[in-house]
Amino acid sequence: MVVRTNSIPPASSLAEAATGPGYEALRFLSEQRLDHSPVNFALAWRCKTDRHSVAAMAVDAILMEGRRLLQADVDFITATQAAKPNGGNAATEPSHDALRHQTLRLADIAAHAASRSSDFGRDLSAGLFQLSGGPNSVEQIVKAMVQRTQDIQAQLNAASSEIEELRQQVEISRDDAHRDALTGLLNRRGARREMSARRSSRNSSVALCDVDHFKQVNDTFGHGVGDRVLKAVGDCLSQSLGSHTLARWGGEEFLVFFDGVSVAKAVAILERARSNLEDRTFRDRQTDEFIGSVTISIGVAAFEGTKEDVAIEAADRMLYEAKRGGRNRVVAAVSETR
Incomplete structure (x- = not known):
């Protein structure tokens, strides 16, 4: 028995129906200067049918x-x-x-x-x-x-x-x-969109920042306090980083994208941001209980001629080195800081 569905026809049938909706969908994508990718074609097909x-x-x-x-x-x-x-x-x-x-x-x-x-x-x-x-x-x-x-x-x-x-x-x-509801920063999807839109031909850099001992904050003071600490960390980083793209990457992790900024310069900027956060003291505003200082570990990698995921994975490896080296530090590959 043959089961017929209303799914999008295979590419081989599009050439046989040059005046059909498949052809119109492809022409629409060309007019809008969009790639003929499966996702784009699916939307164009829906618009035409x-x-x-x-x-x-x-x-x-x-x-x-x-x-x-x-x-x-x-x-x-x-x-x-x-x-x-x-x-x-x-x-x-x-x-x-x-x-x-x-x-x-x-x-x-x-x-x-x-x-x-x-x-x-x-x-x-x-x-x-x-x-x-x-x-x-x-x-x-x-x-x-x-x-x-x-x-x-x-x-x-x-x-x-x-x-x-x-x-x-x-x-x-x-x-x-494209926004994170807790911090108001870009979320993962927004960060990827921003990186794609703002990446220039010049040297660029990407960094991953992770709050040190954050589980201990949650376990000791509760998740409500933990959420407020994350928001405060995001606010502090945002003030220190200025116009550079900052996003909450997930959990207690933040991503920073430096468009047209070398790794060496990015490390210097991030070092100031790390120091500014370390100098702050935190209290639970509801109970006035002393929380203490909050620190972050940061990994930095070059983002030049590579795909986003490759650069982010490289930054993640550097973040691991920062954690292994004692936390509360900025680490980048030696060759990239010269």
């Missing part, structure tokens, strides 16, 4: 802004669509609902504007027909057309304002999906 899907409406909302679809947009929409109520990530379901609500509102606005424009066209045609009746009707019809034009313009201006508001809400939803 299910115009009423949330994904298709989200893409329409972006295109209505007058810009092309970016890879970051595809990743966000794909991740949001993957978060279904019965099998998704609970942390991303609010983003899915927000995106659906915003795109439905945008479709409503666009439909209303199109309807009003169509009405105006019919009225204009009727007015032109009446003009043939003689000069006596000219002034009256011209006044009516001018008034309708002003009304339509006001409605379009209002629609444009609401679309701009929706665009800002979509940007906020997209940003929330």
